[in-house]
Amino acid sequence: MKNGTSGKRMSFRQKTCIMVLSIYFFIAAFAPLIMPYEVTDFSHPSLAEPCRQYLLGTDEMGHDIFSLLIYGFRLTVCMALAAGFFSTLTGTVLAFCACYLGKAADHVITMTADLFIIVPEMVIVMFAAVFAEPTMINTELAIILFSWPRVYKIIRGKLKDCMNSSKVQYTMMMKGSIADVLQKLMPDIMPSVQTYFILQTNKAVTYETTLSFFGIGDPLAKTWGKLIRAAMDYENLYYDRVFLWYFIPVILVVVVFVVSLALLVHGGE
Amino acid sequence: MFSLQNIRKHYGAFPAVTDVSLEIKNGESLVLAGESGSGKTTLCRIAAGMEKADTGQVILDGNILAPSCRKRSFSDCAAIQYIFQDPYHALESGFTVRKTLEECTRICKRHQREVMAAEDALAYVDRRLLEYLDRPVRELSGGQRQKVCIARALMPNPKVIIADESTSMLDKKSGMEVFDLLHRIKEEKNLILLAVLHDVDFSCTKWERIAIMYQGCLVEQAAFADFKTYAKHEYSRAWIAAYDYFHGNLHPSPAERAAMNERNADI
Numbered sequence: 001m002k003n004g005t006s007g008k009r010m011s012f013r014q015k016t017c018i019m020v021l022s023i024y025f026f027i028a029a030f031a032p033l034i035m036p037y038e039v040t041d042f043s044h045p046s047l048a049e050p051c052r053q054y055l056l057g058t059d060e061m062g063h064d065i066f067s068l069l070i071y072g073f074r075l076t077v078c079m080a081l082a083a084g085f086f087s088t089l090t091g092t093v094l095a096f097c098a099c100y101l102g103k104a105a106d107h108v109i110t111m112t113a114d115l116f117i118i119v120p121e122m123v124i125v126m127f128a129a130v131f132a133e134p135t136m137i138n139t140e141l142a143i144i145l146f147s148w149p150r151v152y153k154i155i156r157g158k159l160k161d162c163m164n165s166s167k168v169q170y171t172m173m174m175k176g177s178i179a180d181v182l183q184k185l186m187p188d189i190m191p192s193v194q195t196y197f198i199l200q201t202n203k204a205v206t207y208e209t210t211l212s213f214f215g216i217g218d219p220l221a222k223t224w225g226k227l228i229r230a231a232m233d234y235e236n237l238y239y240d241r242v243f244l245w246y247f248i249p250v251i252l253v254v255v256v257f258v259v260s261l262a263l264l265v266h267g268g269e
Numbered sequence: 270m271f272s273l274q275n276i277r278k279h280y281g282a283f284p285a286v287t288d289v290s291l292e293i294k295n296g297e298s299l300v301l302a303g304e305s306g307s308g309k310t311t312l313c314r315i316a317a318g319m320e321k322a323d324t325g326q327v328i329l330d331g332n333i334l335a336p337s338c339r340k341r342s343f344s345d346c347a348a349i350q351y352i353f354q355d356p357y358h359a360l361e362s363g364f365t366v367r368k369t370l371e372e373c374t375r376i377c378k379r380h381q382r383e384v385m386a387a388e389d390a391l392a393y394v395d396r397r398l399l400e401y402l403d404r405p406v407r408e409l410s411g412g413q414r415q416k417v418c419i420a421r422a423l424m425p426n427p428k429v430i431i432a433d434e435s436t437s438m439l440d441k442k443s444g445m446e447v448f449d450l451l452h453r454i455k456e457e458k459n460l461i462l463l464a465v466l467h468d469v470d471f472s473c474t475k476w477e478r479i480a481i482m483y484q485g486c487l488v489e490q491a492a493f494a495d496f497k498t499y500a501k502h503e504y505s506r507a508w509i510a511a512y513d514y515f516h517g518n519l520h521p522s523p524a525e526r527a528a529m530n531e532r533n534a535d536i
Contacts, residue, residue, distance in 0.1 A: 166353040167361050169319055170421075173338050174376050175346050183372075187363045 017264040024077055024257055031074040035067040039222045047242070056245040060234055065227075069250055072224040077257075079136065079208055079223070083143045084201030090144065091151025092193055096185075098152075099159040100178070110156070113149035121146055125207055129216045139217040143207050151196045155189060162188045195265050202261040209254055224254050270294055271316075271429050271461045276325035278311055285311040286322075287485040295428075298455055298462040298475065300493065302508060303482035309465045310354075312482070313433045316463070317351040329428065343380040350422035352432040356414035356439075362407035366391070366398070366417055369406060373424045382425055390420040394450060412443025419450060423458075430454070432464040442529075444468075449530060469512050481505045 010018070027034060036055075037044070042062040050057045056065040094113075098106040116124070124146045132138040162168055162185050171180050211217045212225020213232075231237055231247040272292040278285045286308040293299050301309045314320040316327055318338030327334045329348060335341045353359040360369050370387035377384035391398050394416050401409060409417065415435060422430055432451060436444030448464075452475045455462040476493040481504060488502045497515045500506055509515045 166355060166359040170351070170353070170359060171372070171376075173317060173319060173346060173351060174373065174425075175338065175341075175343050175380070176372070176376050177379070180372060180376065184361050187361065 013263055013266075017260040020256060020260040021264070024073060024260075027070060028073045028077040031070050035070045037064045037067045039063065039067055039071045041067075050245050056249055057242075059230060059246065065246060065249075068222055068227050069224075069253065071222050072227060072250070072253070075136075075221060076205060076208060076224050079140060080201045080204040083140055083147075083204035083208075084197050084199075087144045087147045087200045087204075088151050088193060088197045091148040091196070092155050092189070094148070095152050095156035095159050096182075098156055099163050100181070106156075109152070113152045116146055116149040117153070121150075122207065122210065126211065126214065126216060129211055134216070134218050136218045136221045139208065139211055143204050147200060147203060147207075151200065154196070155192060158189055158192055159185065198261050198265045202258055205254065205258055205261075224250050228254075270328075270330060271463075272328045273312070273316060274326045274328065276312060276315055276327075277323045278308075278315060278320065279323055284485045286315070288325075289482070289485075289487045291480060291487065291490075293429075293461050293463060293478075295461060296455070296459040297477050298452065298464070299478045299480060300469070300476050301463065301465045301480050301482060302467075302469070304504070307482040308485040309482050310433055313351070313431050313463065313465060316429075317349050317431055318346065319351070344382060347377065347380075347382055347425040348428045350425070350427040350430050352415070352418050352422055352430065352435045354434040354437055356411050356418055356435075359418050360406045360414055363405060365403050365405055366409070367402050369417060370421055370424065373421050377425050385424045385426065387420075387424070390424045391417070393423065394420040410443070411439050412446060415439060415443070415447050416450065419447070419454070423454065426458075427460065429461040429463065432462070434465045434467060437467055445526065445529070449526075469514050481508065 041064070044054065044058045044062045044064055046058060046060050046062045048054050048058040054064050054066065056069065058064055059068075094109050098109045125142050128142040128146065129139050132142060163172075165188075168181060168184050171184055208217070208223060209225035209228065212221075212223050213229050215229060217223075217225070219226075227250045228247070231243070231250070234242070234246065237243045237247060270292065272290070274290050276286055276289045279287075289308070289312060291299075291312075301312065303309050311320060315322045315325075318327075318334065318336070318341050321336045327336075329345065332345070334345050338346050367387055370390065374384050374387060385393075388399065388402065391402065395413075398413060398416060398420075401413065406414060406417070415438075418435075430451065435451075436447050439447065451462055451464070454460060479489075479491055479493045479496050480487055481489040481500075481502065483502065483504045489500060489505045491499055496505075497509055500509055
């Protein structure tokens with residue numbers, strides 16, 4: 001499909017970000033092949049130092065840290081992509097409904113979005129996740145449910161403008177179907193939607209990691225946040241050099257992912 | 270017969286259009302003139318169903334049309350075609366000309382309305398545009414885009430064409446071409462042509478009637494030829510004084526203009 005962004009040449013920064021992100025997706029896709037051990041396998045000696053057998057050593061329970069880290073790629077990256085995708089989709093679809101269906105729908109949806117926006121997102125996501133059953137799906141739903149309003153607000157503003165443009169007015173005047181209208185709106189809103197998808201994915205990683213870190217969410221899901229939490233819970237983390245392989249790699253992995261996503265958007269402007 | 274009866278539209282306290290009634294016979298062309306903000310565009314948008322009037326009716330061939338195009342039947346919507354002021358926003362610049370025109374074909378077929386083929390409409394408007402058929406709209410000039418808009422408006426065989434300052438974004442020569450084209454279509458297809466016009470010098474002498482709007486009211490209606498002599502309203506007099514056309518200075522003269530069109534046809 002042709003759109004506004006594909007024609008533009010990518011900046012060096014964007015290319016780098018895309019390369020980094022491809023590595024992440026590659027690892028996420030082939031995680032089971034890369035992982036030397038199962039994440040549930042705690043038969044290894046505890047607190048082993050990095051060696052050929054355990055690349056990043058083992059934790060106090062006897063899990064292989066490298067396996068946990070790689071497994072986190074799959075879980076966290078997939079989860080973040082799904083959360084980013086669905087929150088962007090929800091926001092965009094609701095924005096379209098608000099603009100297409102007329103005043104009453106617009107009023108109701110915008111009011112709801114405003115209600116959500118008043119409370120800081122992180123607080124409300126944590127609140128919801130605390131009261132929900134601690135499963136991965138619920139954490140995911142909490143993130144999606146409370147992060148669409150920002151997407152909605154921006155996309156609605158953009159759509160409002162587009163709906164009033166002559167090209168869409170022509171289709172409306174000719175009683176074109178929703179598909180006809182969408183076809184004309186797409187080129188104008190797709191760049192914003194893409195940007196939001198990346199931003200929302202970024203946000204989802206941060207939220208999920210933060211939630212796991214606070215001990216909210218699925219206790220069995222071995223996400224990056226869980227790994228950070230486990231490292232922080234280990235009382236002798238800074239006593240020896242343990243933090244070098246227990247704590248630093250996972251922090252780096254999260255930071256690089258979040259920063260690449262952020263820079264990808266930033267470079268596109 | 271296309272008529273607007275007692276149309277009134279207020280935006281809050283601002284009276285955009287106040288009790289305007291207007292009748293246009295089949296095959297007649299009417300210029301709607303007036304200063305900016307006098308309600309010309311609002312009136313046209315109401316006629317096309319893009320805006321809902323507070324009171325008043327739009328009547329086409331004896332049928333009272335619903336106030337907004339969402340409620341109008343498809344054939345009523347297709348019968349009144351609107352040509353926008355800005356050809357750069359009226360067409361999606363990423364689409365090819367063919368895709369732009371085929372949107373109309375698709376919609377008409379869905380509603381079982383007879384529709385002109387895209388190629389035929391384009392050739393009818395300007396044969397030279399045929400070579401742009403598979404090129405994206407962004408490669409076209411303003412004048413060419415406006416002609417594509419006219420071709421698109423022509424396709425569903427409308428009864429009324431409303432041109433809302435359709436030449437204000439174009440250079441003088443393209444503007445003349447567009448108006449000559451609109452008049453040719455009007456003559457050949459016996460359509461009603463309602464045009465909002467700022468610059469009458471731009472236009473040709475073929476207009477049949479003129480209506481002047483001032484602060485939302487219709488202050489004067491006359492045959493175009495008599496207008497200079499009989500115009501009474503203050504604003505009409507000022508309007509006449511502002512244009513060379515009414516002082517006998519036509520550039521280009523009708524003869525030059527005909528020659529220009531012939532030259533265009535040759536290129």
